[in-house]
Each structure stands twice: as C-alpha cells, then as structure tokens.
Amino acid sequence: MTHIRIEGATKRFGDTLALDDVSLDLAGGSFTALLGASGCGKTTLLRLIAGFERPTAGRILFDGTLVCDAHQEVPPEDRKVGVVFQSYALWPHLTVARNIAYPLETRGLAKAEIAARVGAALERVGLGGLGQRAPEDLSGGQRQRVALARCLVAEASVIVFDEPLANLDIHLRASMVESFRDLHARTGTTIVYVTHDQAEALAMADRIAVMDAGRVVQFAPPRRLYAAPRNATVAQFIGRGALVEATAVGLDEHRARVTCAGATFEARRAGGADGPVQVLLRPEALRLADDGLPVLVRRATYRGPVTEIEATLIGAPGRLIFDCTEAPPLGSSVRLAVADAWVIPEA
Numbered sequence: 001m002t003h004i005r006i007e008g009a010t011k012r013f014g015d016t017l018a019l020d021d022v023s024l025d026l027a028g029g030s031f032t033a034l035l036g037a038s039g040c041g042k043t044t045l046l047r048l049i050a051g052f053e054r055p056t057a058g059r060i061l062f063d064g065t066l067v068c069d070a071h072q073e074v075p076p077e078d079r080k081v082g083v084v085f086q087s088y089a090l091w092p093h094l095t096v097a098r099n100i101a102y103p104l105e106t107r108g109l110a111k112a113e114i115a116a117r118v119g120a121a122l123e124r125v126g127l128g129g130l131g132q133r134a135p136e137d138l139s140g141g142q143r144q145r146v147a148l149a150r151c152l153v154a155e156a157s158v159i160v161f162d163e164p165l166a167n168l169d170i171h172l173r174a175s176m177v178e179s180f181r182d183l184h185a186r187t188g189t190t191i192v193y194v195t196h197d198q199a200e201a202l203a204m205a206d207r208i209a210v211m212d213a214g215r216v217v218q219f220a221p222p223r224r225l226y227a228a229p230r231n232a233t234v235a236q237f238i239g240r241g242a243l244v245e246a247t248a249v250g251l252d253e254h255r256a257r258v259t260c261a262g263a264t265f266e267a268r269r270a271g272g273a274d275g276p277v278q279v280l281l282r283p284e285a286l287r288l289a290d291d292g293l294p295v296l297v298r299r300a301t302y303r304g305p306v307t308e309i310e311a312t313l314i315g316a317p318g319r320l321i322f323d324c325t326e327a328p329p330l331g332s333s334v335r336l337a338v339a340d341a342w343v344i345p346e347a
C-alpha cells in the first residue's frame, strides 16, 4: 500500500515539454487512471513513477521517501513497482512459469518456494495448469495475465499499467477489466493505469487524472468528473454530451437559472459570475417534452436499446444529442425538457 506523491514533476525531451509541473497525491491502495489524448504525457508520467525516466524538475516520493528528482533516483528494481505494458514483454524462449518465476530467481529463492508461488499466482489470474506452455501458445488476454502474475509473485506494492488492453478484442477487454478490479480489491496494491479509453477509466479507477498538454487538468473520482467537469476539454473527453452557449443568472452558489435558445432551465454550478457561460447537457438529462429547448432533428442512430438523436438548437448555435426509444422524423422540430445541466467553471 504505497503512497505516491508527485511534486511539480516536469519532463523535457529536447524542445518538447512532455510533463509540465504535475503534482498528484495517490493514496496507498488507490487505483488511479491517467486519461487523455495521445501525446498528453500519460506514459511519461508512468515511466517516471516506474523509474525508467528521471524528471527534469520536481520529485516523486514513495511513502515519504524520495525515489527520484532531477539529480538522483532509486532504480526501477528497487522500487517494488510491477509493470504491465501493452506489448506483453514476456520472454518468448521461456515457459509461462519461468517468465513468472524470473523476479524470484533473481532474488535467489529456493526452487520449491518459487514453484509454489508461481503456481499460486497462476491460479489467481485464472491460468492454473498452463505454466509449461510457451507464451506464443497463449491468447493476448492470457499473456496479459502472465504479466500480471509476474507482478503478483514479485509482491509489487505499486503496479503501473500502460494501455494493457489496447491489443485485445472487446470481450476480452471486459473480462480483463474484471480481473484488474479483482486484483485491486484483493491485494490493495497501489495502481496507476494509463489509458485513452474513458470507459475503462470510469469502470475501474477510484480517481482519474485527466491530462492535456503535459498538465493534469482535473483529478477527481469518476462520478465527479462526469457530473462536474472543470473545463470544456474534460467535458468533451468524458462521456457523451454537448456544450451550448447560454446566459446564467445565479440562484445561489450551487445553482443558476440558465437561458438558452429562448428556453430557461436550472443548472448546477460551482460559483462563478453571472452572464455568458458554457453549459454541459448530457443525453440522459434531456427528454422529449411539450416545452423546453427547441431543436431540429438532424440524425438518428440506432444504438441497441435506444436511438441516439443528434439535433441542432433552433434560434441559437449549438448541436446536442439525446436518446429516445421512438425517433422523431428527421427534419422535425421538437422540444426537450432539461432535467440536469452543468455550468462549465473554467473558460
């Protein structure tokens, strides 16, 4: 249960500022997802935590002990950090069991002890009995489980994952998400998990750090990120929804009356001045009604139980989406009641 503290971590590669003054406090036993578009700095932050890179400025502490700053670092093998990458990083010429045993062999443990621990780890990741196979005779998901078992035998107190599911098909991804959640629940290992897939992050993490251009834009539990994104980048990255221009008049610190396209509704907010604002409208907060936001139906996409409708506001710029069971005809104008909305705090 290692507590990880990142203080003002900055990393430059030549002219590229990969990380820009990142500070994060990751509680012991927490599951943190680093989420963001390609190139935002997720992998760089992970590599600093694992010990594969040194920061240009700032420092990282494990349980209050310095593991790196610009001048010194504890090497990866001494940090008790397990690593699971997108490419499985298994040795092809070794059996599954030997791949898992490797960290124990380097520690010089007795053969019987190693065999017992490897067997237990294989059972835990659902690969009991497959120890003698070669990695190439396993599926992608099974190879990921081998990498996970290797972290387990090494008794890593921190495990970092870098897009571990990126190569797997959708069903396997779902079952691996379950495995990771189980592993976390049973071991209490501190987990840092890099992904650009928000569904994975929302399903597993107890906190998500949304990154953009080397900075952490928001660090919050999944529900809070979804309900109250700090700026437009986070709002657009997490979940479905639309941002519309509106005018707000505060009711109190937490609520405002918002006018948009001639309709008025209530929105949640975190303080802020009255006047022009951007408002986030999630599809599940919108439903067809006799009164409300006037929109023109542009497109209908069947998504299984519901049809997703894309519509444009009438009398104001803006495009939004909502779900319904019976799609109104394309080109028709309808009205939408707004059950919930959020005023974006930062322009």
Ligand SMILES: Nc1ncnc2c1ncn2[C@@H]1O[C@H](COP(=O)(O)OP(=O)(O)OP(=O)(O)O)[C@@H](O)[C@H]1O
Pocket: 013, 014, 016, 017, 018, 036, 037, 038, 039, 040, 041, 042, 043, 044, 045, 196
């Ligand atoms: N070794 C390196 N040398 C030069 N530039 C690098 C190096 N590693 C990363 N970068 C640059 O730093 C920035 C952040 O890269 P990083 O890999 O951390 O992003 P990421 O969010 O993990 O992206 P992706 O999702 O595509 O893996 C990018 O502009 C990248 O090109």
